[in-house]
Amino acid sequence: MSAVAGAAHAEAATPVIDIRKLGKVYSPGSEAEVVALKGVDMRVFRGEFVAIMGPSGSGKSTLMNLIGCLDTPTSGSYHCDGVDVSTLDAEELAQLRLDKIGFVFQGFNLLPRMNALENVAMPLGYARVPPHERAQRAQEALAAVGLAERANHRPSELSGGQQQRVAIARALINRPPLLLADEPTGALDSKTGEEILALFKRLRDEDHTVVLITHDADVAAHADRTLVMRDGELHEQERGT
Template identity: 75%
Template sequence: MNAVTDTREDAPAVIQTIGLGKVYAAGTPAEVIALRDVDMRIGSGELVSIMGPSGSGKSTLMNLIGCLDTPSSGQYLCGGTDVASLDAEQRAQLRLERIGFVFQGFNLLGRMSALENVAMPMGYAGIPRPQRLQRAQEALAAVGLAERAGHRPSELSGGQQQRVAIARALVNRPSILLADEPTGALDSRTGEEILALFKRLQDDGQTVVLITHDPGVAAHCDRVMEMHDGRITA
């Protein structure tokens, strides 16, 4: 009987870097080499962790694969698109369409309801308001917060705020979900609930990349990429 093989790593690459490097203040006494010759490949539907201590380069790598910054050397293919071939406006459009971000600090607007916070990215995409609100409600339902749509962030627990942030990241239906220390501001039980939510999203076909320094968070992922001194070491 043939063994069953998980083919997710064989799926088309959503993220691929080839010799990626990043240098800040190049050629000056303040020069910092943040990334060195990074090769990585993440297939569609994977749940992957990029783990490393502070200063290892993981945040720089997240900024590059999130199209928030540009590399000094090497190549980054986002869904097959060579990001270096795009101008700033095109990169912003790619980021809006293909990448959702979840941050440790939630980054919700306090004057807006959960529904309005989730709907906000669709305004930048030019989606009409009725459709924005419908999709935002669907996204909140997907993270278990349909009944909290009218609440402001101050009326929600930390875990609920993070769920709103995840719904907001998903509402434009991105191919990549990048989460930077997504459980760092939560207690351990709530953190486990958020990690279980990421797993459910993966089961539905979402590609999820977790940036973390915590081995306990990384243990929930299918693959762990360890970073030290700007390189992927494992």
């Protein structure tokens, strides 16, 4: 095996998410102590579409915040695309989020005064990409989600499904290895939700890694595999159960 082929093989074999014995305790040692996560193990590889399910209070939001590097664990380890996040300071964590993770939320989180192109291009400003390249890459990202002709429309001029597509294009603009979607179809009607889930499948087929947080079993069924949070513990759900 050549050095180049070996490096490519090693990259393919490196999990995008590699979580070992992850624990999270809020207010430890106090009367208000809450054990949110208990020894969670989770590995997700490039090109997978994984759903994390669980009722309110199960720990899935805590797990999502840890995967997104928005919070730090009490115990255990998390490697994001090969990077041990525990070794990073606040500035390095912010850079990792920018480079490695695209976020998609239920509420779209678009800026109302910006058009679709400007909303999509916004992360590239933080990445210090030159303005002309920002516009070109944002246009390409909008085309990838089927919205090339809506580039000059503001969020108020777009349907809910179109706004979520803009949000997905924005999440993809830095070409991150991980797309983290929190209840992305929660504010959409069922037909539009199906279209968004079909888009996630297409992105998966294009070698993106999609992790979807949901409480809806019908939504989770679109993923390649489903992990279920129960009382702070993560379990793999067998298909057909």
